[in-house]
Amino acid sequence: AQKITQTQPGMFVQEKEAVTLDCTYDTSDPSYGLFWYKQPSSGEMIFLIYQGSYDQQNATEGRYSLNFQKARKSANLVISASQLGDSAMYFCAMRTAVTSGSRLTFGEGTQLTVNP
Amino acid sequence: GAVVSQHPSWVICKSGTSVKIECRSLDFQATTMFWYRQFPKQSLMLMATSNEGSKATYEQGVEKDKFLINHASLTLSTLTVTSAHPEDSSFYICSARDGTGANVLTFGAGSRLTVL
Numbered sequence: 001a002q003k004i005t006q007t008q009p010g011m012f013v014q015e016k017e018a019v020t021l022d023c024t025y026d027t028s029d030p031s032y033g034l035f036w037y038k039q040p041s042s043g044e045m046i047f048l049i050y051q052g053s054y055d056q057q058n059a060t061e062g063r064y065s066l067n068f069q070k071a072r073k074s075a076n077l078v079i080s081a082s083q084l085g086d087s088a089m090y091f092c093a094m095r096t097a098v099t100s101g102s103r104l105t106f107g108e109g110t111q112l113t114v115n116p
Numbered sequence: 117g118a119v120v121s122q123h124p125s126w127v128i129c130k131s132g133t134s135v136k137i138e139c140r141s142l143d144f145q146a147t148t149m150f151w152y153r154q155f156p157k158q159s160l161m162l163m164a165t166s167n168e169g170s171k172a173t174y175e176q177g178v179e180k181d182k183f184l185i186n187h188a189s190l191t192l193s194t195l196t197v198t199s200a201h202p203e204d205s206s207f208y209i210c211s212a213r214d215g216t217g218a219n220v221l222t223f224g225a226g227s228r229l230t231v232l
Contacts, residue, residue, distance in 0.1 A: 035220070043207055045160075045223035091159065103150055104221060106159045 002027045004094050006107035013082045014115050020067070021077040021110045023092030031097040034075040035104065036066065040088040048090075051075055082114045118144050118214030122224025129200055130232055136196045137227045139210035145190035146212035150221065151183075154207040163208075166193040200231040 003026040013019040025034065036048040051059045051066045059066045067076040079086055089111050093104040119142040129135050139149055147168045152160040164185050165173040172185035182204075184196040193212075197204055209226040 037223075043209070043226040043228070045209065045211070045226075047220050047222070050220060103162055103165060106161075108159045 002096055002105045004092050004105055004107035006092055006110050008110045010111045012113050016081055018080045021090050023075045025073050025094050027096050029096040033095045035093040036077045037091045038088045084114050087114045118222040120212050120222045120224040126228040128230045131201055134198045139193045139224050141191045141212050149193040149212045151195050152209045202231045205231045
């Protein structure tokens with residue numbers, strides 16, 4: 001079975017500082033993809049970043065980077081230079097080759113609050 | 117980029133009535149769409165996988181006769197909540213694979229259902 005764990009229900013960060021949101025996963029499938037989504041209070045799910053299990057380098061997308069540690073089965077999201085607009089719920093998700101199509105398994109989420 | 121449109125964004129209905137939610141891929145064809153349900157402060161839970169031209173695949177515990185899914189075209193999937201009850205009140209969100217190399221799921225903006 002696939003499982004995603006986000007152990008931080010809530011995180012606080014000062015504006016302009018960096019923050020790391022934790023995510024660990026469990027799967028026996030050697031081929032998988034890891035995703036991070038942002039969900040503001042409006043409810044929409046915004047794709048942030050993707051890391052494939054065979055990718056040699058950590059993924060980066062602007063202020064977002066993914067600290068992928070395969071041996072530890074962790075895929076932490078790092079947000080640099082936090083902005084007030086980064087306040088939202090963040091979900092880590094996983095897709096494996098075993099699951100059909102592109103269905104994702106989501107973690108419980110982390111509520112990030114950026115303070116001015 | 118890929119856009120998924122979901123309508124209505126919010127709906128209030130009386131107990132016992134049926135509600136239809138539409139999910140459209142605006143600039144790409146989606147043979148598969150996914151329907152998720154999200155309760156307040158919780159993660160997204162996959163309800164069913166909608167397949168164009170065939171029956172939907174429901175997750176364990178999801179009543180297929182209550183949550184009717186129709187995927188009649190490559191750009192439209194509908195979820196009908198039949199004989200809605202207050203416990204069906206939730207945030208329903210659809211998604212589709214946009215066909216890019218990363219198989220990123222693009223989400224609609226969600227539909228907030230309140231059953232009185």
